[in-house]
Amino acid sequence: MTECRSVENFVERHRKLFILTGAGCSTSSGIPDYRDAEGKWKRRQPVTYQAFMGEEATRRRYWARSLIGWRRICCARPNGAHRALAKLEAMGRSEILLTQNVDRLHQAAGSAKVIDLHGRLDLVRCMGCERRTSRDELQDELGGLNASWLGLDALDAPDGDADLENGDFSSFAVPPCRACGGVLKPDVVFFGENVPRDRVDAALRRLDEADAMLIVGSSLMVYSGFRFVEMAARAGKPAAAVNLGRTRADGLIALKVEQACEAALAFLL
Numbered sequence: 001m002t003e004c005r006s007v008e009n010f011v012e013r014h015r016k017l018f019i020l021t022g023a024g025c026s027t028s029s030g031i032p033d034y035r036d037a038e039g040k041w042k043r044r045q046p047v048t049y050q051a052f053m054g055e056e057a058t059r060r061r062y063w064a065r066s067l068i069g070w071r072r073i074c075c076a077r078p079n080g081a082h083r084a085l086a087k088l089e090a091m092g093r094s095e096i097l098l099t100q101n102v103d104r105l106h107q108a109a110g111s112a113k114v115i116d117l118h119g120r121l122d123l124v125r126c127m128g129c130e131r132r133t134s135r136d137e138l139q140d141e142l143g144g145l146n147a148s149w150l151g152l153d154a155l156d157a158p159d160g161d162a163d164l165e166n167g168d169f170s171s172f173a174v175p176p177c178r179a180c181g182g183v184l185k186p187d188v189v190f191f192g193e194n195v196p197r198d199r200v201d202a203a204l205r206r207l208d209e210a211d212a213m214l215i216v217g218s219s220l221m222v223y224s225g226f227r228f229v230e231m232a233a234r235a236g237k238p239a240a241a242v243n244l245g246r247t248r249a250d251g252l253i254a255l256k257v258e259q260a261c262e263a264a265l266a267f268l269l
């Protein structure tokens with residue numbers, strides 16, 4: 001209880017918060033996270049940008065697994081942590097919410113000042129002509145082309161992926177872009193891919209305006225998120241983190257609360 005009290009105190013003391021969220025925010029919405037309490041991978045590493053763009057076999061496997069995994073992502077609903085952070089924004093206390101999650105659950109909970117650092121899984125991007133289309137539309141198309149795969153069940157993995165083991169994916173059909181025939185890719189930043197510069201810059205401008213940083217449900221193991229904590233530290237802005245387990249920024253933050261996100265933020269609701 002004392003710990004929870006201190007997140008409350010931290011939020012009370014700092015007027016404009018730069019909020020950074022990660023997978024721990026969405027686990028109780030049924031979306032699994034990548035890493036254990038030590039910050040290590042829980043399962044095989046996700047597909048890289050290089051493998052996805054370079055190998056057709058990788059794309060077949062990705063989309064086959066995604067056909068199964070998307071069903072869980074698209075029916076996920078926001079939890080108390082998402083609602084608590086939306087409330088902070090409604091109270092005028094959020095300078096920006098920068099999320100590493102691609103599930104859009106912050107927006108579903110009512111947050112509007114959000115930057116999706118790693119993109120969004122509900123859109124598909126054509127790597128040839130940059131056209132964006134909806135993931136639901138592609139789901140219908142994938143299902144139509146690969147009806148025999150729809151009955152499969154698998155352990156869901158993060159980011160709408162699914163652990164389909166030992167499959168022969170060579171028969172799985174992946175449609176090209178209808179406009180230009182290009183390669184379709186989920187509109188998210190893959191491992192091995194850079195976050196678009198303008199997105200980083202937009203977030204940094206918000207960090208300039210913030211008094212402090214609140215990290216919720218992230219181990220910050222990925223540099224794209226960690227660099228914002230480094231910047232905050234350099235600018236002398238205090239940071240607090242709610243996370244089950246260690247974070248890469250443990251040496252940089254003023255306050256660390258090892259609790260589930262929903263429980264730690266319950267005082268806002």
Ligand SMILES: [Zn+2]
Nearest residue numbers: 126129177180
């Ligand atoms: Zn295209």
